Amino acid sequence: MFILIVGSGRVGSAVAKRSLDAGHEVSVLDSDPLSHERLDKDQLTTWEDAGGRFTVSTALEIDGLIEAGIEQADVFLAATSGDNTNLVIAQIAQRRFKVRRVVVRVADPGRASWYAEQGLLTICPTQHAIDQASRVVLA
Amino acid sequence: MYVIIAGAGKVGWNLARELIAKDREVTLVESDHARYRVVEEELEHAVQYGDATELWVLERAGIQRADLVIAVTGDDEDNILICQMAKEKYGVQRIVARVNNPRNLQHFRLLDVQPAVSATDLILRLIEHEVPEYGLIQLLALEEEHLEIIELEVGADSDAAGRRVQDIELPDGSLIISVLRGGAGFVPKADSVVQPGDQVLLILDPGLESQITPQFAPNGASPG
Numbered sequence: 001m002f003i004l005i006v007g008s009g010r011v012g013s014a015v016a017k018r019s020l021d022a023g024h025e026v027s028v029l030d031s032d033p034l035s036h037e038r039l040d041k042d043q044l045t046t047w048e049d050a051g052g053r054f055t056v057s058t059a060l061e062i063d064g065l066i067e068a069g070i071e072q073a074d075v076f077l078a079a080t081s082g083d084n085t086n087l088v089i090a091q092i093a094q095r096r097f098k099v100r101r102v103v104v105r106v107a108d109p110g111r112a113s114w115y116a117e118q119g120l121l122t123i124c125p126t127q128h129a130i131d132q133a134s135r136v137v138l139a
Numbered sequence: 140m141y142v143i144i145a146g147a148g149k150v151g152w153n154l155a156r157e158l159i160a161k162d163r164e165v166t167l168v169e170s171d172h173a174r175y176r177v178v179e180e181e182l183e184h185a186v187q188y189g190d191a192t193e194l195w196v197l198e199r200a201g202i203q204r205a206d207l208v209i210a211v212t213g214d215d216e217d218n219i220l221i222c223q224m225a226k227e228k229y230g231v232q233r234i235v236a237r238v239n240n241p242r243n244l245q246h247f248r249l250l251d252v253q254p255a256v257s258a259t260d261l262i263l264r265l266i267e268h269e270v271p272e273y274g275l276i277q278l279l280a281l282e283e284e285h286l287e288i289i290e291l292e293v294g295a296d297s298d299a300a301g302r303r304v305q306d307i308e309l310p311d312g313s314l315i316i317s318v319l320r321g322g323a324g325f326v327p328k329a330d331s332v333v334q335p336g337d338q339v340l341l342i343l344d345p346g347l348e349s350q351i352t353p354q355f356a357p358n359g360a361s362p363g
Contacts, residue, residue: 060246061242082216084214084216085216088219088250091249095250108192108193110195111220111224118227
């Protein structure tokens with residue numbers, strides 16, 4: 001599978017490394033060139049030597065998304081630090097580039113649940129934290 | 140009419156002032172606390188503090204009964220989402236979105252956030268109106284209806300100059316709807332003669348411009 005991940009933060013970079021280890025083709029896009037370090041951290045080889053791709057671009061730039069391979073992507077993960085950026089680029093991936101599987105990280109539970117109803121695969125870390133903390137607190 | 144404006148920058152604040160002066164009911168939403176405090180001194184209860192991309196903030200502002208939502212924050216993603224949720228989640232009839240970076244206009248269109256207003260585009264259109272070298276001025280684009288109205292100046296020795304409207308070779312899907320001459324305008328008949336220096340307004344299917352402009356170009360570029 002070809003997996004495109006936008007946002008090389010804690011979540012994006014970790015999922016990227018895991019996907020590459022699992023034998024998939026992986027491309028990562030981030031506006032910050034320094035975020036590349038997260039992909040090399042604790043690895044024996046550099047990200048590129050391991051077979052990964054990295055593109056520096058802002059998430060909303062169509063040329064950047066194309067350079068990162070959005071037209072070939074089977075899976076698209078929007079994992080930047082901005083909920084609204086994630087929700088907009090996820091819809092671009094879905095509607096404009098017809099990516100089969102689009103996954104979006106949304107920190108705000110309200111927006112996460114509404115956009116999930118609209119057909120996006122949303123992941124809400126805040127909701128997981130709420131559920132888990134409630135379970136422990138109320139145990 | 141109840142209007143919610145997201146973003147109390149220069150645009151949002153002034154819009155709110157104007158609308159309040161016209162007796163509209165307005166709520167302005169601002170997410171920066173320092174800015175909110177400044178605006179609140181003038182607008183008092185008409186401004187609320189919060190992030191307008193959060194559902195509860197929109198609901199607290201009364202989005203369920205809003206007739207118009209205007210998203211004019213400095214962030215295009217925010218403006219897109221605010222309008223998308225206003226329209227699709229809360230059924231708000233009318234929205235207006237501000238485009239900060241004209242390169243993002245395509246995203247507003249893709250997600251059906253319309254009308255989307257870009258200051259850069261507006262200024263560019265004004266420049267085109269002031270600089271005749273551009274020749275063609277787009278006056279109105281009805282995107283959903285796939286029609287546009289353009290203005291062209293009739294060049295001195297162009298093919299169209301001195302011809303009757305019916306004799307000007309225009310592609311199917313275009314029509315001369317008005318002629319402006321000496322500060323006045325009229326709706327031409329088939330036998331009205333177009334003169335050099337006239338401004339003609341045409342309605343057309345988008346994309347036909349390149350077939351139309353040669354007829355009006357000063358050097359008469361097309362075979363007559």
